Amino acid sequence: MKNKLKLGIAGAGNIFKVAHAQVLSEHPEIEFVAVCDPIADRAKQQAEQWGIPYFYTDYKEMLTNHPELDAIDICAPNKYHSDIAVAALEAGLHVFCEKPDAISPEEASRLANAAEKSGKLLMTMRNNRFRPAIQFLKKYVAAGHAGDIYTGRCGWVRRRGIPGKGGWFTTKELSGGGPLIDLGVHFIDVAVWLMGNPRPISVVGATYTKFAATSLSDSAHSQFGEKSDQGIYDVEDLATGFIRFDNGATLQIEFSWASNIEEEMNFVELRGTKAGFTFKRGETKIFTEIEGTLCDISPKLAKDNHGHGEHLHHFIDCVQGRDQPMITPADGLHMIQILSAIYESARTGLEVKL
Structure with a gap:
């Protein structure tokens, strides 16, 4: 168990602002490291608001520059969920992703396979x-x-x-x-x-x-x-x-x-x-x-x-070894x-x- 989980954010739009940011910022075991969003001003604004040291416009750059990350929180548009999640899993990170898991069964299957191969936790929002x-x-x-x-x-x-x-x-x-x-x-x-x-x-x-x-x-x-x-x-x-x-x-x-x-x-x-x-x-x-x-x-x-905070807390508990996942990649594929x-x-x- 780690005292602090170093977290990267992929997507700084409304769902992050409304349902994720406050909950994660107040959790004693979360340390914000970086945030990325294709709109640079939005990434910068969220970084400043929540005291996040680094911001990017490309999630690949964030993953490359921060090998110390433990996990990533994906709040990007639906199309990018599986691509970002697979890249993060392959980089050895735990992944929490906003729903839906993917936009096609093929992408959902690719995502589930990547999670199994990585041995890391993949969980998609089911608040x-x-x-x-x-x-x-x-x-x-x-x-x-x-x-x-x-x-x-x-x-x-x-x-x-x-x-x-x-x-x-x-x-x-x-x-x-x-x-x-x-x-x-x-x-x-x-x-x-x-x-x-x-x-x-x-x-x-x-x-x-x-x-x-x-x-x-x-x-x-x-x-x-x-x-x-x-x-x-x-x-x-x-x-x-x-x-x-x-x-x-x-x-x-x-x-x-x-x-x-x-x-x-x-x-x-x-x-x-x-x-x-x-x-x-x-x-x-x-x-x-x-x-x-x-x-x-x-x-x-x-x-x-509405369960958003409770689900994010459940993800952290699972990463820290205190609980077993209530939502699995198989649930997402189905x-x-x-x-x-x-x-x-x-x-x-x-x-x-x-």
Whole structure:
């Protein structure tokens, strides 16, 4: 165990500023060494704000100049996640990466193989697993209280919440897609994890692009990314789908950046033979029967925290040998395989086997 882990940052945009920087800067076992971002002024500004000694515009230069690094935190656009992570793993660094793991199954497989070969820890952000309600539900299910979970649905839908319109978020070459890969990775992961990680065997999906012309926003999440009035919008703004698993269970999904609904909401709803439950807006309810009486249960849980800090702390604990990884490279590969298959089904109009 090291007293201090020397950390490099790859990507100094909003996700680093909002969800990573404060947590890492306050951790007693983290020492910022360098930050890189292709926009030099942004890298310099973050270096000055957080007391980071060195800044670069190229992550390769950062890796070359700082062999003393122990780990890297990747907050770059989706397209670059796997390239940066593989380079860092090959340099002998532990890697924490923002979601998604990669933008194609081939890249996700390359990443998982690099992690196995390096012997270093690779972990991708799955912050929602660490929210108090989800942690409670995982224990509830593991204890057998829900019985056999056989079906459910999950989603994150927004009325008007397109992030960084015209920037990398809405440019497929850089992002890999729209809300399915941006938001779907969160709650498909939670649902499958709570279901006991059954193996997906087929998917059917559909995607829609209907709001490319809108400039309205009612979501704080639209502030992520940098907007460009002359930029590209070639991704979906809504995706729906249906996943079938090897144990007979099924999962319906819906993810949107923009659609004509009442309000923004993320949710997981699963149904078991002994109990079902919902997770909405950070809270959970359980629906069951006790002594022949139908009962609704509302657990009193800690205040919702969205889990970003808790996941970063978990990564540090794992690197320091105090804990075992809750999220593995195999989880990332399976997720990207699911998302890719849904996009392929949407393109062809056919069911895709996995």
